[in-house]
Structures are given as structure tokens and as C-alpha cells.
Amino acid sequence: MASLVIAEIVDGILKPTTLNAVTAALQLGDAVDVLVAGHEIQTAAAAAARIAGIRTVLVLDAAPLAHDLVENLTPPLVALARRYSHVLAPATTQGKNLLPRIAALLDVAQISEIVAIQGPDVFVRPIYAGNVLATIQSTDAIKIITVRTTAFEATAAEGGSAAIEAVTAGDDAGLSRFVGQNLAKSERPELTGARVVISGGRGLQSGENFKLLETLADKLGGAVGASRAAVDAGYVPNDYQVGQTGKIVAPELYIAVGISGAIQHLAGMKDSKVIVAINKDEDAPIFQVADYGLVADLFKAVPELTDELDRGR
Amino acid sequence: MKVLVAVKRVIDYNVKVRVKADGSAVETANVKFSMNPFDEIAIEEAVRLKEAGIATEVIAVSLGITAAQETLRTALAMGADRAIHVVTDLELQPLAVAKALKVIAAREQPGLIILGKQAIDDDANQTGQMLAALLNWAQGTFASKVVIADGTATVTREVDGGSETLALTLPAVITTDLRLNEPRYASLPNIMKAKKKPITAMTPEDLGVDLAPRLRTIKVTEPDKRQAGVKVPDVAALVDLLTNQARVI
Ligand SMILES: Cc1cc2nc3c(=O)[nH]c(=O)nc-3n(C[C@H](O)[C@H](O)[C@H](O)COP(=O)(O)OP(=O)(O)OC[C@H]3O[C@@H](n4cnc5c(N)ncnc54)[C@H](O)[C@@H]3O)c2cc1C
Ligand SMILES: Nc1ncnc2c1ncn2[C@@H]1O[C@H](COP(=O)(O)O)[C@@H](O)[C@H]1O
Numbered sequence: 311m312a313s314l315v316i317a318e319i320v321d322g323i324l325k326p327t328t329l330n331a332v333t334a335a336l337q338l339g340d341a342v343d344v345l346v347a348g349h350e351i352q353t354a355a356a357a358a359a360r361i362a363g364i365r366t367v368l369v370l371d372a373a374p375l376a377h378d379l380v381e382n383l384t385p386p387l388v389a390l391a392r393r394y395s396h397v398l399a400p401a402t403t404q405g406k407n408l409l410p411r412i413a414a415l416l417d418v419a420q421i422s423e424i425v426a427i428q429g430p431d432v433f434v435r436p437i438y439a440g441n442v443l444a445t446i447q448s449t450d451a452i453k454i455i456t457v458r459t460t461a462f463e464a465t466a467a468e469g470g471s472a473a474i475e476a477v478t479a480g481d482d483a484g485l486s487r488f489v490g491q492n493l494a495k496s497e498r499p500e501l502t503g504a505r506v507v508i509s510g511g512r513g514l515q516s517g518e519n520f521k522l523l524e525t526l527a528d529k530l531g532g533a534v535g536a537s538r539a540a541v542d543a544g545y546v547p548n549d550y551q552v553g554q555t556g557k558i559v560a561p562e563l564y565i566a567v568g569i570s571g572a573i574q575h576l577a578g579m580k581d582s583k584v585i586v587a588i589n590k591d592e593d594a595p596i597f598q599v600a601d602y603g604l605v606a607d608l609f610k611a612v613p614e615l616t617d618e619l620d621r622g623r
Numbered sequence: 624m625k626v627l628v629a630v631k632r633v634i635d636y637n638v639k640v641r642v643k644a645d646g647s648a649v650e651t652a653n654v655k656f657s658m659n660p661f662d663e664i665a666i667e668e669a670v671r672l673k674e675a676g677i678a679t680e681v682i683a684v685s686l687g688i689t690a691a692q693e694t695l696r697t698a699l700a701m702g703a704d705r706a707i708h709v710v711t712d713l714e715l716q717p718l719a720v721a722k723a724l725k726v727i728a729a730r731e732q733p734g735l736i737i738l739g740k741q742a743i744d745d746d747a748n749q750t751g752q753m754l755a756a757l758l759n760w761a762q763g764t765f766a767s768k769v770v771i772a773d774g775t776a777t778v779t780r781e782v783d784g785g786s787e788t789l790a791l792t793l794p795a796v797i798t799t800d801l802r803l804n805e806p807r808y809a810s811l812p813n814i815m816k817a818k819k820k821p822i823t824a825m826t827p828e829d830l831g832v833d834l835a836p837r838l839r840t841i842k843v844t845e846p847d848k849r850q851a852g853v854k855v856p857d858v859a860a861l862v863d864l865l866t867n868q869a870r871v872i
Contacts, residue, residue: 320784377787380752381761403782407764410717410752419718419837422747432841437746438640442649445841484792485761489777491787502783506871530872538801548767548781548802555741555801557783563871574636580849584869586861592854601852601869604861614858619872 311395312341312365316387316408317358318400319346319378321493324354326503327400329464332361334457335398336465337427341365344472345390347383347479349376355474362469372479377488380408385480388415391452395430401456401558402502409454418450425461439554439577459502460560460581494549498524499533501550506532506563509552509579512539513568513589513608520546522612523567529619535559535579537569553578568608571596588612624734624771624793626669626678628703629724629751630662630685632694633744646842649744658694661739663701663806664799668769669737670702671804677771680704682731686715686723686834692822699817700809706822711834713827717745719834721753726830728758733794735776740765740798751798761791765800 313335318325328344335342342363346355347370358367368390374382391397391412399405401423413420426434431448433455501507508527510520520534527534535557536550552559554577564582569575571587571594579585580599587600590607597603604611634640635655643650658666672678683698685691686709695706709723728736738751755762763769763778767786770777776791781800809817827834855861865872 379789384756403765403780406748407752407762410749411756411762413749414718414721414753414756417718419716420747420749420753421838422749436846437843438634438649438744439746440846441640442642442843443846444843447839447841448837449839450837483759485759485795486792487790489788489790491782491785493785493787542802547785548800549783549785554743554746563865563869573639584865584871585849585852586865597854598851599849602861602864603852603854604858605854606858611858615862618858618862 312343313338313396313398314390314394315342315344316397316399316405317344317346317354318402318404319348319351319354322348322351322353324357326464326467327402327459328358329361329467330459330462331398331400331457332364332465333462334424334427335396336363338396338430340395343368345370347375347387348378349373357467359472359474360468360470361472362466364470364472367472367474368477369474370477370479374482375479378404378408379486379488380411381483381485382480383408384411384415386478387412390477391416391454394452396453396455398455398457400459405456409456413454416452416454418452418454419448420454421446421448422456423458424455425458439573440580441573458558460558494547498527499531501533501535501552501557502559504533504561506530507535507559507561508532508565508567509535509537509569510540510545510567511537511569512543514540514545517545526612526616529616530563537575566596566600567612569596570594571599624678625680625682625731626672627682627684627728627731627733627736628662628665628669628698629720629736629738630666630683630694630698631659631739631742632656632685632687632691633659633742636660636743642843642845646844648840648843656690658697659739659742661741661799661801664801664803665737665739666698666701666703667804667806668799672771673702682707682733684724684727685709686711686720688712695822696817697809699820700814701807702813705820708822708824709827709830710824711827713834714836715834716836716838717747717749717753718837719832720750721757722832723827723830723834724754725757726832735771735794736796738796738798740800751796755796758796761795763789763791763795764798766797767800767802769797769803
């Protein structure tokens with residue numbers, strides 16, 4: 311049997327998270343096809359065909375599939391999924407929204423956010439905010455899986471030349487309609503793929519003060535993230551949130567500034583390679599996971615850090 | 624319009640969860656349990672819809688062991704009108720819960736079903752989507768704003784890139800994100816009143832659904848602990864270590 315990876319596409323662009331899901335699919339050993347679904351997605355289909363190691367790119371292109379309306383995407387995907395042993399997607403808000411819907415109609419379980427594959431039906435996934443790892447075995451004929459992207463390297467985006475095949479899409483189910491979106495525009499790298507992430511917490515005290523972190527991030531070519539407390543206080547938008555119920559990141563360097571280190575926050579960043587914490591409270595739990603801890607007032611330390619980096623280069 | 628809300632009893636989010644010595648499961652003895660935080664938000668949203676005159680009745684539903692009654696009492700104290708408890712000792716997985724909720728929805732005919740986006744024990748994030756699929760209803764997951772008018776739910780959803788807004792034909796399923804609302808605390812008089820509100824108990828057999836788990840847990844382990852590193856005296860020392868020891872800048 312073969313595996314199908316459902317590509318992540320936003321505004322017609324193939325997202326790099328797809329490449330991590332492809333890696334997981336390739337580990338299963340059989341042929342891997344990639345599905346590109348949406349409307350006006352030729353560019354994404356062409357990009358998918360260049361991914362190394364895949365067999366075929368299936369294209370499901372129709373107006374009712376614009377904006378990933380799952381009510382319209384599910385029927386054709388349920389039909390397609392029956393041809394595969396495994397269907398995988400990155401564990402992004404898109405994948406999480408869609409895959410359970412497909413699984414339910416196939417009458418199979420869905421396996422969320424796997425971090426390792428130990429066999430065709432044995433997977434490891436975090437539970438309890440990553441404080442526990444469960445090894446589970448599926449008894450279902452088709453495995454519907456979301457993949458934690460930080461746990462699998464990206465497959466090479468170039469080098470392949472898969473055949474592109476169109477598949478038939480269904481009609482508009484008439485259940486849902488796209489009204490609008492408010493997507494963050496940023497010159498900085500995306501949080502989930504950045505090599506460096508600088509996150510701020512309640513200690514920042516205002517949205518205005520996040521500029522300190524942005525300046526530092528730009529110096530390091532990094533992205534800016536936040537704790538839930540900072541998002542709830544309205545300092546930054548929701549898509550900045552790192553943690554159990556936000557984004558999972560694992561950069562080379564994570565700098566937590568004015569963040570106490572609640573388990574729900576650690577769940578989203580504790581697999582980072584190097585962790586730095588800047589906090590004025592020497593007992594803050596974040597220091598228990600930090601490789602380098604600086605007990606200091608952030609309003610003094612962060613500008614100093616930026617200056618020091620300026621001097622170094 | 625009736626509103627159905629699914630609430631799950633989970634280990635309290637402040638508890639440091641531990642694995643049993645034999646690696647078979649998580650330790651639950653002498654551990655504090657409470658309502659899944661996202662489900663408190665779901666109840667709050669439903670009660671606000673009732674207060675706004677949009678919902679006529681709020682029904683809380685939970686599946687699980689006898690103790691799940693406590694979670695339903697909390698929901699009643701927050702303002703739900705009545706509750707349904709599907710009593711079972713089985714390990715419950717999202718597909719099974721969705722199947723049971725589907726049967727209850729067929730009996731109760733709600734105009735809206737609200738669930739949490741994720742249970743903080745299994746971190747599955749599936750049940751609402753599965754229920755919507757089984758009912759062939761629209762879904763608005765990870766909701767941060769809900770407006771109900773003219774047979775439509777206009778739902779703003781938190782997505783990785785920011786937010787988006789969808790118009791869903793009712794009846795529909797909504798799952799809550801953290802910023803949808805701030806749940807109220809139940810007042811003492813309301814806790815007293817909740818004791819008199821009805822909880823209907825039923826069995827999986829009464830519903831005629833097969834709740835058997837599809838995923839078997841082979842083992843649970845605690846991930847490798849990260850070692851605390853060093854405290855650095857000042858910014859200059861930090862930059863030096865990041866450059867020459869960690870080599871990440
Ligand atoms: C169901 C659920 C899900 C959750 N999901 C998430 C999630 O995904 N992500 C997440 O982050 N949280 C999440 N939380 C919230 C989490 O429990 C914490 O409340 C939150 O992470 C705290 O954020 P914080 O560290 O910024 O704030 P605080 O805990 O208030 O910490 C602020 C820190 O800043 C320090 N500080 C203050 N001023 C300065 C200064 N001038 N200089 C240096 N340091 C300073 C303080 O010493 C303190 O340690 C969740 C909670 C629940 C219940
Ligand atoms: N046993 C249960 N009883 C009632 N509701 C549940 C149960 N399990 C899950 N749910 C609902 O489904 C949501 C998502 O759970 P999950 O898909 O397990 O992450 C929860 O927030 C609840 O609203």
C-alpha cells in the first residue's frame with residue numbers, strides 16, 4: 311500500500327510544513343503521493359512535484375475548495391483515502407481541522423501529532439502537554455495521522471519530478487462560506503520554521519515593548535513568539551502563541567524573555583536546541599530548562615544584548 | 624434553540640502528571656481532577672447565548688466514570704439547565720465520544736453543539752470535527768468569536784497565520800479556543816441551585832453505540848528531562864557562550 315500526504319497550502323503557496331510530513335510518510339517505506347487541494351493551486355502543484363522522493367502529485371482543484379472549507383474537502387478526500395494505508399498531514403490548524411473529519415467518515419481513529427514512527431501501525435505521540443509520551447498501536451485498516459513537524463526533518467524541496475494527476479472534486483455542500491481573513495504579514499521568518507525564536511511574556515508589559523524583541527530578532531534573523539499571557543493581554547496577536555495550545559517550535563536558539571515557564575509554555579519549546587532565559591526572578595521555572603540563564607531586568611538586558619551583537623559583527 | 628455542550632473531566636491543568644511505575648498509564652490516584660479548561664469556555668459561551676435570549680436551553684453532556692457527575696455539577700452551577708451523563712468505565716477515544724454525541728444530538732435536536740478544541744489530557748483535538756462529520760454539519764473549530772443570527776453562526780477562528788471568519792449554516796458544531804471568553808466562577812447560591820438540576824444517567828447500550836477503543840496504548844513514558852544549564856553573570860558572558868560554546872549565533 312501507499313501513503314498520501316495532504317499538502318499544506320496557504321494563499322496558493324505550498325508551505326514547508328508539507329516537507330516534514332513527507333519525511334514521516336517516507337519512513338513508512340511505501341510509495342508516497344502528495345495531494346494538493348484548493349482552488350487555483352497550479353503553483354503549489356508544480357512545487358509539490360519537485361519534492362524529492364515522491365511518486366505522484368494529485369490535484370484537487372475546484373472553486374468550492376477555496377479557503378479549505380472542510381465541509382467541501384471531506385467527501386472527495388474520504389473517497390481518495392480508501393486507496394491508501396496511511397494519510398498524513400502536518401499538525402497545523404489546517405491539518406487538525408480536516409483530518410478528524412475524514413477519519414470519522416472512514417470509521418477509523420485519528421492519530422494526532424506523532425513524533426516518531428516505530429512500525430506501520432505503531433506511533434509515539436505526546437500527551438498531557440508533552441509531559442508524557444504514549445506509544446500506541448492502531449487497529450484500523452487506514453491510519454489517519456497528523457505529524458508534529460518539529461519531530462521530522464524536512465525532505466528536500468527540490469530534486470523530484472513526480473507526475474501530476476488531476477482528481478475529481480465534489481460540489482459545494484452549502485454548509486459553510488468563507489467571509490474573510492486577517493493573516494499576519496511579516497518580513498521575519500515563520501515562527502514554526504525559524505532558526506532563532508525570541509519570545510516575550512507578561513514581563514514585557516505592553517505591545518510597544520515587543521519592539522525590543524523585534525530589534526533583537528532582526529539582528530539574529532529570527533522570529534518573534536509569545537506566551538499566552540502576552541497574547542491574552544493583547545500585546546501581540548494570537549498567532550504568536552507558543553505552547554501546548556499554540557505553536558510548537560524547536561529552533562536552534564530559543565530566547566525566553568519575561569516568561570515564567572509554565573508547563574503549557576514549555577510544551578511548545580522545550581525541544582529547542584539551545585534555550586536562553588532572561589528573567590528577573592531567579593526562581594522562575596524557565597531556568598530549569600534553560601541552557602543559559604540570565605537573571606536580569608529585561609528592559610536593561612535586551613537592549614544590551616542587541617548592542618553587544620552589533621559590536622560583535 | 625437548544626445548545627448542547629460536551630464537557631470532559633480531566634486531570635487539573637496545574638497537576639504535574641506522573642507515569643505509573645509499570646509504564647501502563649498515568650497515575651490518577653490522589654490527583655485533582657477538574658473540567659477541561661476549553662469546556663469551561665464552551666459552557667460559558669452557551670450560557671451567554673441563553674442570557675442573550677438566543678439559546679432556550681443549555682444541556683451539558685459528559686461521558687465517563689461515575690465521578691464525571693462532578694464535572695456536570697460544575698457545568699450546572701455555571702448555568703447549564705440540565706445534564707446527560709453517559710456512564711462507562713471504558714477508555715474513551717474521540718471517535719467513540721463523537722458517535723455517542725451524535726446519537727444524543729439526534730434525540731435532543733440542538734441548534735448548536737459546542738465542544739472544547741482539545742482535551743488537555745489526550746491533547747487529541749478531534750472530537751468536535753468528528754462529530755460534525757458524522758452529523759454532516761458545518762464546523763467552526765478554534766473559535767475566538769461567535770455571532771448567531773438568522774440561522775447562521777459567524778465564527779472567527781484562530782489559524783496558524785492569524786484568524787479567519789466563516790459563516791456556518793445552523794445546526795453546526797463549534798469548538799472553543801482560549802480567547803473566546805473568560806469563564807465565570809460559579810457562585811455559592813448557583814452551586815446550591817445546581818444540586819437540584821437534573822442529571823440523566825444512561826449507558827452506552829441505551830445509545831446503541833460501540834465505544835470500544837481503536838488505539839491500544841503499548842506504554843507511556845516520561846520524556847527525557849532537560850538539564851538546567853548555567854546562570855551567566857551578564858550579557859557579555861551570554862554572548863560569549865552563545866558564540867563560542869553553543870555556536871548558535
Ligand atoms: C488550558 C491551558 C492552555 C494553555 N496554553 C498555553 C500555551 O499554549 N502557551 C503559553 O505560553 N501558556 C499557556 N497557558 C498559560 C500558562 O499556564 C501560563 O499562564 C502562561 O504561560 C504564563 O505566561 P508568562 O510566563 O508570560 O506570564 P507570567 O507567568 O506572569 O510570568 C511573567 C514572568 O516575567 C518575569 N518578569 C516580569 N517583569 C520582568 C522584567 N522587567 N525583566 C525580566 N523578567 C520580568 C517575571 O519574573 C515572571 O517570571 C495555558 C493555560 C491553560 C490553562
Ligand atoms: N469523555 C468526554 N465527555 C464529554 N466530552 C468530551 C469527552 N471527550 C472529549 N470531549 C469533548 O471533546 C473536546 C475535544 O476533545 P479531544 O478531541 O479528546 O481533544 C473536549 O474539549 C470536550 O468538549
